């Protein structure tokens with residue numbers, strides 16, 4: 103951390119005094135920035151990098167405010183929070199120069215995904231049969247975050263301040279007034295554009311007074327780093343839909359996978375309290391047991407398969423690999439299991455004058471499709487693009503007409519994906535026959551329609 | 565400014581007042597206004613208050629001039645691309661942050677400066693003129709507030725400007741939503757082109773004179789939607805693309821681009837259209853051998 107600070111202090115000679123006090127959070131400061139990003143999670147840092155690399159913003163001053171402390175990357179143990187990045191997220195991180203740092207630290211490619219249903223025989227696979235193509239990348243959240251921080255060190259126009267919690271936003275009534283931002287330590291800034299990357303509890307979203315649609319799944323995601331016995335290369339992501347929610351194993355390295363098990367709160371609490379051996383047994387049971395199988399449903403699914411074949415919509419030209427493979431068995435866990443609450447949320451507005459939301463601040467999604475941060479990175483790319491368009495048209499970088507364009511572009515994409523994921527969740531949360539039938543249908547039809555499959559793997563990407 | 569401004573919930577009396585003052589009817593009546601509002605000292609406190617209220621109106625993107633703000637999304641790239649593709653030498657200093665750096669532009673009939681500021685933000689040195697003292701005062705106050713110092717406003721008609729600055733020449737002259745208010749459009753074009761350097765660009769956006777524009781501009785806007793006061797537009801003053809083309813040709817200019825523009829008032833969005841029957845944009849360049 104010291105290195106990071108020192109580096110930045112030297113490059114910012116003009117504001118050295120101001121910067122020093124801000125960085126160490128000693129005394130309140132004030133000033134004007136062209137752009138302020140509130141929240142330095144993965145999405146906020148990606149935004150800062152993206153703006154910092156933007157030639158059109160060379161003479162602008164940008165500030166990123168993060169409430170927590172700077173954390174040095176520690177690679178001894180695997181982080182419990184991981185993301186499955188899609189191709190577009192990888193391309194974004196490459197364009198930001200961060201991907202190289204991720205590769206230098208660690209990440210694990212996924213060449214195949216197998217998704218199946220506990221209550222029927224329905225199955226989808228993604229990826230090439232010969233495993234010749236990487237379709238996603240499992241990266242720990244802190245590795246992503248660190249790669250972006252490293253890149254940001256070279257961006258002189260971006261100031262980063264940790265331990266800087268925003269407690270109040272004053273949004274302008276008139277286009278010519280600035281946004282006012284007050285920090286917990288008494289600092290006070292103004293800006294022409296405030297970007298909210300402050301996560302699902304976004305304070306900026308609350309200041310916008312926009313409607314926020316939420317749904318509590320009454321579920322938690324139980325996560326852990328698993329030791330697995332896999333005789334072959336560990337390059338498949340596994341996901342099984344149980345009546346209580348999906349359980350996923352994401353490859354981390356030859357012998358390790360990351361567990362994301364979404365389940366109801368009671369079971370999650372129970373799982374959290376289990377000693378490692380019993381917890382391991384429960385995971386294996388969940389993955390291997392077929393006791394939930396509903397024979398009537400299976401029958402219906404098979405018939406449907408036949409029907410689709412007859413109708414020739416069950417085209418497999420996208421891949422020939424839809425043969426069921428057996429998942430690895432879990433032999434133990436590294437460290438402890440943990441749990442995170444899950445919910446669905448969507449902000450009706452992403453923008454107001456001089457104000458814009460990105461990432462989880464704008465939308466929160468069930469992790470079953472592993473799209474959360476991918477949507478956030480999509481926001482970053484889209485916002486950067488409309489800022490460019492605004493500047494090239496001689497408008498202010500925060501021009502509302504262009505922010506509105508960002509909003510409509512992103513809502514179109516995000517809502518489509520959120521609807522699919524939310525729908526899948528509703529479909530999977532039950533054992534009752536019509537639903538099981540429907541979800542078998544869902545899986546089967548999805549598998550038959552290359553475009554829908556592509557949507558699930560990549561879209562979110564756009 | 566033409567009438568294709570969507571129905572607005574905003575205080576319509578002020579709107580019409582502002583629009584009236586913007587109208588170019590008295591363009592040729594040269595009055596002795598203070599010449600340069602960047603030397604702010606000539607304004608009293610009361611006047612400043614009045615003009616900043618007007619500036620607020622001009623610069624409220626949801627306000628009465630939202631159609632003009634929105635038009636920037638079309639006309640600024642039109643001007644920028646026109647200059648960078650036909651006058652590379654005018655933008656030798658361009659950077660990604662200021663694509664028109666070094667280019668000198670005269671914005672005729674600048675109103676509150678909605679177009680002038682955008683051109684200034686692209687790095688051009690903009691001289692913006694308007695015969696209305698109020699408009700120029702409002703525009704200058706706004707540019708001062710934004711510390712935009714490469715845009716200079718003057719109270720003047722283009723003819724007056726030419727008389728007072730007989731040797732000044734510009735890389736580009738823009739007259740957006742102006743010619744439809746001018747008494748003698750042919751003379752207006754002659755004056756505008758006389759202010760161009762050889763090879764320089766003239767950009768005009770305006771409204772056509774035909775059945776469609778009559779229906780839309782006069783009937784719909786003035787009588788049905790009541791968005792502009794009756795009589796704001798004199799349909800007979802509207803200029804057709806053919807007439808405009810003949811004026812520019814007579815003045816040694818060559819037509820480069822002619823595009824129709826269409827406006828959707830419900831979403832406040834302009835887009836390019838093949839049809840030039842209502843609104844259109846024109847780019848011409850002056851012959852290099854003068």
Ligand SMILES: Cc1cc2nc3c(=O)[nH]c(=O)nc-3n(C[C@H](O)[C@H](O)[C@H](O)COP(=O)(O)OP(=O)(O)OC[C@H]3O[C@@H](n4cnc5c(N)ncnc54)[C@H](O)[C@@H]3O)c2cc1C
Nearest residue numbers: 141143144145169186268301323461462472473474475476
């Ligand atoms: C169990 C689980 C598994 C997931 N798996 C995946 C996956 O496989 N793939 C995927 O794409 N996504 C996944 N997600 C979602 C993903 O983690 C989120 O979408 C992502 O973290 C959102 O990033 P963000 O930067 O928008 O928000 P956050 O990560 O929430 O960051 C917000 C930041 O803002 C800061 N902040 C908050 N308030 C303030 C304030 N007032 N002042 C200053 N700073 C503030 C916080 O300290 C924080 O650093 C998963 C989520 C969960 C819960």
